[in-house]
Amino acid sequence: MINKGKLKIRKHGVEYDKNAIELLGYAFLFYAGSYSSKIILTGIDLASIASLGSLFFYIIWIYQLIKVMLNNTFVIKKIIFFELLYIGILVINRELFPYTKPYYIEYFMFLRQIVIIFLPCGIILSQVKDFQNAFLYLKKYAWIGSLIMLIALPLGFIDYWGDQYWGVQLSPFVIIIFGNYIKSYKKEDLILLIIDLILILSGGRQSFLIVFVSCFALYLFDNRKKTKKMLILISIISVAVLMFFMEFYTVLFQGMNHLFQTFGIEVDLLEQLANNKLFDTSTRNIIYQYAIDSIRETGTKISGLFADRYYIRQFARWIAYPHNLFLELWMDFGTVLGTIIGLILVQKVLKHVFIGGEERRRLCIVLSILVFFRLMVSNSFMIEGYFYILLGILFGYNKKKSKLHKKYSLMKRKKIGRQVSI
Structure with a gap:
């Protein structure tokens, strides 16, 4: 710590x-x-x-x-404080609302991952002052993760874990590679990007659409300073492409699905699109209606963490x-505290x-969309592990501290410059 009057400035930069950004890469990996x-x-x-495979990645x-x-x-x-706070909240919640106890056992694996992986990662990222080159630092982890998942796909990843896990785990890698490609336009990034897009099409379902929105938002952010004429042109082309898809999308998706199947690749998303099943929300509408009915009964009552499971399973155990x-x-x-x-x-x-900063904003855009x-x-x-990582970034940034560190860094550089000149 460096004391300067009443201000305390941490000496890290x-x-x-x-290191913190690379730790995020390890979390994805x-x-x-x-x-x-x-x-x-x-x-x-x-x-x-x-099971030793999972243990290996825990050790790393x-x-x-x-x-x-x-x-x-x-x-x-900070890590000790927030870890104890998180665990303390879970313990107090379980004692105050005993009907939530079964869900601690049901979701133990996820809670363990949050305590060991995602919460510490979020806390460390909360102290990052500059996310400069974040996507570049994360690139090697995206490559390694993509290759591991490429090996796991034909061996039965989706059959064992399901397409939801497939899409969630692959999505960050696709976006990271895309974020690097639109900056450098390297051929190897483009090749991996195409492979990743095919992989996520193989079972990503809605994850593919989330990746598409994330990449499109990232592209718009990076090109926000383009001229109005260029933006108008992009908008016109986008509308034209959308109208074309609305007219012929069934035939196009059926053709693409057949093409992939000839190579032995099952593309779940294309099959749903070809059969108009992707946006079939009938099951979710039932779940939402049960949830709304429960909210009407409980109103402003604070029922505790995991209470949603208890209430909604009164209607149907499968939810x-x-x-x-x-x-x-x-x-x-x-309703009151939840809205706040x-x-x-x-x-x-x-x-x-x-x-x-630009890189912080880029990372926040894609993580916010992903989560x-x-x-x-x-x-x-x-x-949702990534939720706790995002919380660290959202609540860790302090504009005043950021300015203070910039001022301190400038003073330090001037001091070094004077010493060199002497």
């Missing part, structure tokens, strides 16, 4: 930021590798030690985490959770999309 390794080991007749993660902590000891206290972030917040925290929490999240996302688009139609914030 570019090296810490780089852990998620993909721990699931894929089990399939790979089983596929090569090593099913008896398949813990090693990298400890290395970052030892090199930046100031962050250790896992509400499949919508706001419905989940209202069922757990009541939701609005705070929206405000934080908008703030970081429009304020801050919140998914939480609006699937999964739960209680078990």
